Amino acid sequence: MLWYKAWLETRSRFLISLLGMVILPCYLVFDENRGPKQYTPDDWYNHVFHNGHGLIVIMWLAAVILLMMGGLLREKANGTAAFTLALPVSRAHQMLVRILSGFGQTMTLAVVPCSAMYLVAITTGRDTPVSHALSHVVLLCAGGLVFFSVAVFSSSVVEGEYTAPAVAFGLLFADIAVLGQGRYQAYSIWKFMLGNEYLDRAPQPLTGIPWPHVAANVLIAVLLLAASIRAIQRREF
Amino acid sequence: MIDLPVIQTHRLCKSYGRTDAVRDLSLSVGAGRMTGFLGRNGAGKSTTIKMLTGMIRPTSGEGSVLGERIGDSEENVQLRRRVAYVSEDKRLYGYMTVAQMIRFTSGFYSDWRPDTAEFLRCKYELPADRKVKALSKGMRTKLALLLAIARQPALLILDEPSEGLDPVGVEQLLESLVTQCGEGTAVFFSSHQIEEVERIADQVCIVEQGRLLKDVSLDDIRQCYRRIDLVFPTQPHERDFRLEGVESVQTSGHQMRILASGNVNEVIERGHAFHASEVDVAPVSLREMFLSTIQENSHALV
Numbered sequence: 001m002l003w004y005k006a007w008l009e010t011r012s013r014f015l016i017s018l019l020g021m022v023i024l025p026c027y028l029v030f031d032e033n034r035g036p037k038q039y040t041p042d043d044w045y046n047h048v049f050h051n052g053h054g055l056i057v058i059m060w061l062a063a064v065i066l067l068m069m070g071g072l073l074r075e076k077a078n079g080t081a082a083f084t085l086a087l088p089v090s091r092a093h094q095m096l097v098r099i100l101s102g103f104g105q106t107m108t109l110a111v112v113p114c115s116a117m118y119l120v121a122i123t124t125g126r127d128t129p130v131s132h133a134l135s136h137v138v139l140l141c142a143g144g145l146v147f148f149s150v151a152v153f154s155s156s157v158v159e160g161e162y163t164a165p166a167v168a169f170g171l172l173f174a175d176i177a178v179l180g181q182g183r184y185q186a187y188s189i190w191k192f193m194l195g196n197e198y199l200d201r202a203p204q205p206l207t208g209i210p211w212p213h214v215a216a217n218v219l220i221a222v223l224l225l226a227a228s229i230r231a232i233q234r235r236e237f
Numbered sequence: 238m239i240d241l242p243v244i245q246t247h248r249l250c251k252s253y254g255r256t257d258a259v260r261d262l263s264l265s266v267g268a269g270r271m272t273g274f275l276g277r278n279g280a281g282k283s284t285t286i287k288m289l290t291g292m293i294r295p296t297s298g299e300g301s302v303l304g305e306r307i308g309d310s311e312e313n314v315q316l317r318r319r320v321a322y323v324s325e326d327k328r329l330y331g332y333m334t335v336a337q338m339i340r341f342t343s344g345f346y347s348d349w350r351p352d353t354a355e356f357l358r359c360k361y362e363l364p365a366d367r368k369v370k371a372l373s374k375g376m377r378t379k380l381a382l383l384l385a386i387a388r389q390p391a392l393l394i395l396d397e398p399s400e401g402l403d404p405v406g407v408e409q410l411l412e413s414l415v416t417q418c419g420e421g422t423a424v425f426f427s428s429h430q431i432e433e434v435e436r437i438a439d440q441v442c443i444v445e446q447g448r449l450l451k452d453v454s455l456d457d458i459r460q461c462y463r464r465i466d467l468v469f470p471t472q473p474h475e476r477d478f479r480l481e482g483v484e485s486v487q488t489s490g491h492q493m494r495i496l497a498s499g500n501v502n503e504v505i506e507r508g509h510a511f512h513a514s515e516v517d518v519a520p521v522s523l524r525e526m527f528l529s530t531i532q533e534n535s536h537a538l539v
Contacts, residue, residue: 001344008332079328083381085292086322087345090314233310236293
């Protein structure tokens with residue numbers, strides 16, 4: 001039943017995000033394809049397909065922060081926490097359901113738009129290797145996992161109805177502004193998700209998935225999620 | 238077989254920084270009884286209820302509900318299977334409809350009674366397809382109550398249940414609580430509405446500044462408590478009337494008002510001994526007893 005609640009709570013945000021994330025990048029690819037400009041395969045990838053990926057990344061980040069805007073602290077702010085906490089379910093279980101349902105939704109938001117954009121590309125005559133689309137998904141999911149866990153963590157420690165997403169957006173902008181350029185770029189999750197270093201500006205775009213970086217991101221995400229569960233278990237309502 | 242208390246606390250304390258919300262609260266609530274929890278705003282009622290339901294942790298002391306320790310998170314989950322709780326603000330998920338809310342809640346309890354839920358939904362005139370956020374406060378309160386009593390909890394804890402209800406709603410609420418208690422559920426509820434408590438409660442616990450001042454049955458109040466008004470020719474001394482069983486003494490000029498839970502005849506004799514010109518003895522309402530208890534103790538507790 002907690003899954004049912006999680007779905008009812010987030011379905012509007014999820015479906016609107018999914019719709020927007022499928023339509024906009026697909027339209028971008030479709031529109032460029034029917035235009036007068038002629039692209040070489042590499043140019044087409046670098047200037048169109050990769051831009052579509054960038055658009056998906058931006059929309060995905062906004063969507064994940066808004067989707068994970070919830071949980072017991074938000075319920076405390078809007079007054080429903082007492083009802084939720086009176087249910088015969090542990091707080092850890094409640095958090096786990098919220099994390100897993102959010103994870104499922106955010107992964108869907110990564111896979112479906114990337115797949116849709118790839119399908120639009122190949123059905124409109126662009127010979128795009130499936131490995132490119134897969135690489136986009138891997139980078140989006142692996143980098144996005146950190147932002148997903150940041151959104152969960154902020155909603156588990158910051159009180160207020162809209163304070164947690166505001167904090168998560170703040171951290172995202174800090175990543176873009178502080179780490180996104182210069183010598184710290186290697187540490188920027190935002191840059192990692194865009195994948196310029198691994199996918200772009202080369203005759204052979206796919207240079208390989210940076211698995212150590214992916215593993216580090218997964219580890220950070222797991223630690224943040226564990227800390228979120230602990231914070232909620234200790235919190236007084 | 239002796240019924241164990243459904244709620245038992247021993248020197249329960251809760252502090253927020255240097256403020257003590259609950260102090261050394263030792264409480265015992267009997268099974269199958271309707272217990273009113275009375276106190277002024279900020280007396281510690283809601284804090285106590287939140288500790289009992291595991292929403293906050295006691296700073297010190299112990300407590301158990303239906304034999305499960307409130308401080309143990311695993312036991313707390315177990316006790317919540319048998320306890321129904323209606324919080325003070327009765328907020329429910331605004332994005333669900335009434336039917337979805339009932340369906341959602343029913344999934345957590347094996348003893349859910351769908352017929353009772355439907356009967357109460359019709360009785361409370363709750364539209365199944367209306368979103369909770371579109372319900373009035375009174376309707377929301379009724380829905381919260383429905384979700385609590387559509388099963389057979391061993392204990393029903395309610396924090397200000399009648400707040401926001403119109404007179405018809407209050408009557409339905411009181412009727413539902415009496416029915417629920419008659420079916421064997423112990424009811425523990427806080428309220429500011431003393432007349433409502435007096436109508437339905439078997440027992441009342443009065444708290445002030447986090448401390449339990451009184452734990453008394455309504456039968457005892459009706460049978461043993463008396464208000465004695467005395468008029469003297471000269472100004473009387475309170476200390477002369479501080480006998481055993483005298484709960485409070487108030488003087489105003491030559492008049493004295495005594496609230497006694499026992500030794501009433503002795504107090505009357507003492508009045509005559511001090512040449513009281515008028516002696517009037519009357520039963521005591523819960524309101525009088527409550528106000529007198531609070532007044533008598535508020536200075537002593539500071």
